[in-house]
Amino acid sequence: MPNTTVEHRAGPLEIGTKAPEFALLSTPDQTVSLADFRGRPTILAFYPEDWSPVCSDQLALYQELLPEFQRFDAELLGISVDGIWSHLAFARDRNLHFPLLSDFEPKGEVARTYGVYRDGAGTSERALYVIDGDEVVRWSYVSPVGVNPGADGILRALEGLGAESGS
Amino acid sequence: MSSTQWAAKLTLPVSEDRDHIQGAAEAPATLLEYGDYECPFCGAAYPIVKEVQSRLGDRLRFVFRNFPITTSHPHAELAAEAAEAADAQRKFWEMHDLLYESQQHLEAADLHRYAEQLGLDVGRFDNELARHVHAERVREDFMSGVRSGVNGTPTFYLNGVRHDGDYELETLLAALDHSGV
Numbered sequence: 001m002p003n004t005t006v007e008h009r010a011g012p013l014e015i016g017t018k019a020p021e022f023a024l025l026s027t028p029d030q031t032v033s034l035a036d037f038r039g040r041p042t043i044l045a046f047y048p049e050d051w052s053p054v055c056s057d058q059l060a061l062y063q064e065l066l067p068e069f070q071r072f073d074a075e076l077l078g079i080s081v082d083g084i085w086s087h088l089a090f091a092r093d094r095n096l097h098f099p100l101l102s103d104f105e106p107k108g109e110v111a112r113t114y115g116v117y118r119d120g121a122g123t124s125e126r127a128l129y130v131i132d133g134d135e136v137v138r139w140s141y142v143s144p145v146g147v148n149p150g151a152d153g154i155l156r157a158l159e160g161l162g163a164e165s166g167s
Numbered sequence: 168m169s170s171t172q173w174a175a176k177l178t179l180p181v182s183e184d185r186d187h188i189q190g191a192a193e194a195p196a197t198l199l200e201y202g203d204y205e206c207p208f209c210g211a212a213y214p215i216v217k218e219v220q221s222r223l224g225d226r227l228r229f230v231f232r233n234f235p236i237t238t239s240h241p242h243a244e245l246a247a248e249a250a251e252a253a254d255a256q257r258k259f260w261e262m263h264d265l266l267y268e269s270q271q272h273l274e275a276a277d278l279h280r281y282a283e284q285l286g287l288d289v290g291r292f293d294n295e296l297a298r299h300v301h302a303e304r305v306r307e308d309f310m311s312g313v314r315s316g317v318n319g320t321p322t323f324y325l326n327g328v329r330h331d332g333d334y335e336l337e338t339l340l341a342a343l344d345h346s347g348v
Contacts, residue, residue, distance in 0.1 A: 056239070057236075057239075057318070057319040058318065058319075060236050060238040060239045061236060061238075061313075061318060061319065063238040064236055064237065064238050064309075065313065068310075068313075094238065094239070095238045095239070096238070147318075148318035148319050149318065150313065150316050150317060150318035151313050151318075152313060152314050152315070152316050155313070155314070
């Protein structure tokens with residue numbers, strides 16, 4: 001599979017690097033960490049902001065595709081710098097049923113760790129990561145902020161994981 | 168370019184047997200839309216596509232595939248199944264047009280009324296909707312779109328390549344012109 005990472009300012013983590021650990025709130029009293037999903041693929045969808053039109057479409061598409069992701073036993077996590085109450089209202093309004101993590105304090109720290117924070121904008125890039133069950137980065141993609149990256153790349157990456165573990 | 172090499176191509180080729188098609192197979196241009204019957208942007212694109220069709224006449228083949236995003240549009244899935252149920256009675260395009268012309272009214276009772284209006288065998292239509300006979304076809308369309316890089320609706324493909332510009336009349340005509348129509 002070709003490496004589809006595009007060049008940009010900070011640059012996402014290299015394929016094959018260990019995915020940095022994180023622990024972020026998904027509700028006012030629940031923390032989600034990468035380690036929670038050890039042994040299973042994890043999809044990280046960094047997105048700039050709740051409520052923006054492109055983010056809403058992108059996340060609605062992923063909601064629609066949860067059964068496909070589940071076929072790979074993969075967990076989908078949305079991450080933005082928005083506060084937890086914004087996430088909760090956004091998820092309820094848009095009918096999203098996967099965790100939205102709040103990279104709020106210190107602001108954007110996880111996005112920075114993953115090389116996808118946009119300093120001037122104060123938000124993350126629109127970036128996707130597929131991390132395998134050993135917490136190794138297996139695929140990443142940074143989309144232009146105004147462009148919904150769709151889901152085909154995620155599905156291909158997940159299929160790639162399956163093909164390798166089966167061989 | 169920096170986009171993924173697979174993002175922009177139609178992965179399920181247009182098939183005269185499988186697809187809903189207006190226009191001749193030998194038309195030099197094929198415009199394919201992945202659409203959602205409840206999506207307002209698709210509703211806005213609907214008369215534009217009609218106009219493009221009328222301007223290009225037999226130089227254009229138009230194909231429609233379902234891409235209901237039910238997370239945002241709770242009525243879109245059943246509406247898509249209704250169009251497929253109408254297709255089973257050879258009235259796909261009539262239902263397709265009615266649905267886009269009545270986007271605010273896509274409840275089950277409305278779909279039933281449209282079936283009556285089109286003179287369908289309503290018993291069969293209702294039964295197929297109740298049993299979701301056409302859900303699999305709709306999902307197949309949807310997944311073919313996902314695998315072809317559809318990221319929202321409407322998404323258009325010109326001769327199998329995703330059209331990334333807007334879908335104003337002039338833009339579509341220029342893109343089709345560029346593709347050699």
